[in-house]
Amino acid sequence: MSDDSAETRQIQEILIKLAEYFNRALTETQLRLYTRDLVDIGTISLAVAAERYCRDPKNVAFPLPP
Numbered sequence: 001m002s003d004d005s006a007e008t009r010q011i012q013e014i015l016i017k018l019a020e021y022f023n024r025a026l027t028e029t030q031l032r033l034y035t036r037d038l039v040d041i042g043t044i045s046l047a048v049a050a051e052r053y054c055r056d057p058k059n060v061a062f063p064l065p066p
Contacts (some may be wrong), residue, residue: 010043011035018050023063037065
């Protein structure tokens, strides 16, 4: 996957929105690494997971990778 593919941009948009929701700034390096780690999930599944994560009141911080 190239760094400027449509899928990459969509994943990065999801991550940026998720980070903003939890008032967290992501560096370019973090964004690139998170994107690389999440590319296999797919954008639809990632968007659904991010929405569920945000709606769960137990989650009060940006999710960390496993």
